[in-house]
Amino acid sequence: MVARVEPPLYCILLGPPGAGKGTQAITLSQDLGLIRLSTGDLFRENIAKQTDLGLRARAYMDRGELVPDDVTIGMVLERLRRPDCAAGAIFDGFPRTAAQARALENALAACEEGIACVLDLEVSHDVLIERLGGRWMCRGCGASYHVSYHPPTVAGKCDECGGELYQRPDDNPETVANRLRVYVEQTEPLQQFYRERNLLVVIDGEQSIEDVQQAMRVAMELARSRRLFQFNTRRAMPPIPQ
Ligand code: AP5
Numbered sequence: 001m002v003a004r005v006e007p008p009l010y011c012i013l014l015g016p017p018g019a020g021k022g023t024q025a026i027t028l029s030q031d032l033g034l035i036r037l038s039t040g041d042l043f044r045e046n047i048a049k050q051t052d053l054g055l056r057a058r059a060y061m062d063r064g065e066l067v068p069d070d071v072t073i074g075m076v077l078e079r080l081r082r083p084d085c086a087a088g089a090i091f092d093g094f095p096r097t098a099a100q101a102r103a104l105e106n107a108l109a110a111c112e113e114g115i116a117c118v119l120d121l122e123v124s125h126d127v128l129i130e131r132l133g134g135r136w137m138c139r140g141c142g143a144s145y146h147v148s149y150h151p152p153t154v155a156g157k158c159d160e161c162g163g164e165l166y167q168r169p170d171d172n173p174e175t176v177a178n179r180l181r182v183y184v185e186q187t188e189p190l191q192q193f194y195r196e197r198n199l200l201v202v203i204d205g206e207q208s209i210e211d212v213q214q215a216m217r218v219a220m221e222l223a224r225s226r227r228l229f230q231f232n233t234r235r236a237m238p239p240i241p242q
């Protein structure tokens with residue numbers, strides 16, 4: 001009898017700026033006991049602490065462009081090596097280029113791991129513009145609010161941690177337009193990359209926050225079962241005779 005051991009679970013949230021990646025990743029990561037690895041938040045933390053990485057990233061973020069791959073990949077792989085990632089991670093905003101996707105795939109393959117699923121939030125252009133225009137973020141925990149769709153209980157304060165809410169500098173109309181353009185050019189091709197690997201699950205991101213959450217939870221549970229089956233089947237296989 002082979003003991004059932006849970007393999008780490010790595011899931012990617014794909015979707016354009018304003019699709020709801022952060023909103024969903026925060027709740028899912030808490031419920032599933034996984035860390036949320038948001039490259040946008042890691043860059044913003046570095047900017048707040050005025051590190052060299054933060055100073056380098058800021059110029060790109062202010063323009064709505066992607067931070068160069070070498071910087072981003074190095075930061076993510078370093079984060080993944082920390083012990084709190086042992087159970088897996090929910091990637092929010094990473095990967096965003098083919099080079100990032102390949103680097104992640106190679107890093108996980110080196111530890112005989114892989115991505116369990118890629119949840120692609122589909123939201124139309126006009127809805128994205130409206131969401132980003134009305135968004136307020138928490139300086140403390142990174143939670144997202146919206147003036148109409150998801151207002152905080154007390155104006156200006158985060159429901160989760162009591163932190164101060166602010167509007168992101170890259171949520172102005174010009175930078176938003178560039179972020180959406182960059183997404184189409186550099187990140188949307190990853191849909192095909194993951195579709196070819198049979199990992200892509202498209203989720204209607206225009207449902208209510210609760211319904212999107214439910215759809216993602218179902219997809220992640222299926223992916224988790226599939227990973228568990230693959231993992232235990234592999235462990236139970238006798239060695240190939242030489
Ligand atoms: P990042 O911080 O990741 O921003 P983004 O990808 O542009 O996405 P957002 O955070 O704007 O949107 P979201 O999908 O999280 O939506 P949210 O949940 O907040 O990256 C910022 C920058 O960092 C990049 O531009 C780049 O410069 C750099 N960067 C980051 N990662 C990088 C990488 N891998 N490589 C290179 N550079 C990188 O929701 C939006 C609003 O909608 C909120 O107000 C929310 O309350 C509301 N909302 C959410 N869901 C719903 C719903 N179902 N119904 C109604 N309202 C909803």
Ligand code: MG
Nearest residue numbers: 021022023040
């Ligand atoms: Mg976000």
